[in-house]
Amino acid sequence: MSSKKILNSKLIVDGDMSGDVSATAKIMGIDHLAVQLVYDGDPVGDIFVEVSNDGETYFTGIAIPGPVGAPGSDFKEMETAAAFLRFRYVSGSGAGNLNVHIVGKSK
Numbered sequence: 771m772s773s774k775k776i777l778n779s780k781l782i783v784d785g786d787m788s789g790d791v792s793a794t795a796k797i798m799g800i801d802h803l804a805v806q807l808v809y810d811g812d813p814v815g816d817i818f819v820e821v822s823n824d825g826e827t828y829f830t831g832i833a834i835p836g837p838v839g840a841p842g843s844d845f846k847e848m849e850t851a852a853a854f855l856r857f858r859y860v861s862g863s864g865a866g867n868l869n870v871h872i873v874g875k876s877k
Contacts, residue, residue, distance in 0.1 A: 774876045775799045778872075779872050780869070781870040781872050782869060782870040784868070786865070787809060788864070791858070791868055794854055795856075796853065797852065797855045800876055802877070804846070804847050806870070807871075808842075808868075808869045809842055809866045810841045811841065811865050812864040813839070813863075814836070814838055815859055815863075816836040817834040817857075817858070818834075818859075818860070819834060819848075819856075820856045820857075821856075822856065831855065832846050832848045857870050
């Protein structure tokens with residue numbers, strides 16, 4: 771009988787949204803993921819949750835609408851067999867603080 775893997779990570783804590791913010795997590799063996807993000811301030815930008823098997827070339831995993839100048843939050847679930855997950859915020863204007871928390875488990 772194999773044991774289940776669990777992931778519980780504060781991927782980004784108080785990320786400065788006046789510039790680009792990104793962080794990567796190794797998720798190999800974790801196939802069910804939940805991504806929670808919370809931000810304050812007045813940021814405007816794009817959010818990307820990307821996956822990769824080699825940790826170098828990334829592809830879109832799930833779509834999350836980017837902030838449009840006001841505080842906000844979002845929560846998305848995904849299933850993947852990828853080895854890596856990258857959360858990326860690309861700043862357009864404004865500023866704020868970004869917090870991203872990911873939780874996952876294997877089947």
